[in-house]
Amino acid sequence: MEMSNMPLGGHWVLVIIMIILATWVIYRYLAPQNAKEWRNAGLIQGFIIALYAEMYGFPLTIYLLTGFFGLEIPWLHMRGHLWSTLLGLGDVGAMIEMIIGLGLVILGLLLLARGWSQVYKAQKENRLVTDGLYTYVRHPQYTGIFLILFGQLVHWPTILTLxxxxxxxxAYIYLARQEESAMRKAFGQKYVEYMKRTRMFFPEIKNWKLLFKKG
Incomplete structure (x- = not known):
């Protein structure tokens, strides 16, 4: 059977597998330590559950849009991509949408993993981390989270994830500001100077390539 003829939904074993894998990534690389971090990780887990439950389980968003709003969205896995359907781009649009979305997810995962590695090493050495990814942004892990979630919205948007x-x-902007307040108290003027020369989440355009360089 060709992929384009596979029915959407009902693959609950796959739903469970994907949720378990995504949950492992969340708690492995975010490593929540206080109530606010656990809350934010829980929000991300909710996003993941809503995403994969619709992607491979029951297509609630497609059901509502086709039934309640009268939009014609095919109930097929490879043809169920909302953006390409709503914009009339067909299978080619769905493929482009998938490539862009998954590309953003991969870039986000790279930032999340590398940012965690740098923070872990800095904590062991009890020092302020300002090199590597942190040369260009103050919260590269959160940048990674935003890219991952936005990539999933490009790839497979649902009402709940939107x-x-x-x-x-x-929630993460608020958490980042609280963390920066704590860092100013811990490192004083050194961290204030660091804040002046780096952006919070997204680097200057000229530094995007450097953000993803190896090393």
Whole structure:
């Protein structure tokens, strides 16, 4: 059977596998330590559950859009991509959408893993980390989270994930500001100077390539 003829939904074993894998990544590389970090990780886990439950389980968003709003969205896995359907781009659009979305997810995972590695080493040495990824942004792990979630919205948007995404972004902006307040108290003027020369989440355009360089 060709992939384009496979029915959407009902693959609950795959749903469980994907949720378990994504959950491992979340708690492995975010390593929440206090109530606010656990809350934010829980929001991301909610996003993941909502995403994969619809992607491989029950297509609630497609059901609502086709039934309630009367939009014609095919109930097929490879043809169920909302953006390409709504924009009339067909299978080619769905493939482009998938490539862009998954590309953003991969870049986000790289930032998340590398950022965690740098923080872990810095904590062991009890020092302020300002090299590597942190040369260009102050919170590369959170940048990675935003890229991962946005990539999933490009690849496979759902009503629930679209609603959760801005909530997660606001929650991590708030958490980042609290962390920076704590860092100013711990490192004083050194951290203030560091803040002046680096951006919070997204580097200057000229530094994007450097952000993803090896090393």
């Amino acid at each position: 609603l959760l995404f801005p909530v997660i972004v606001v």
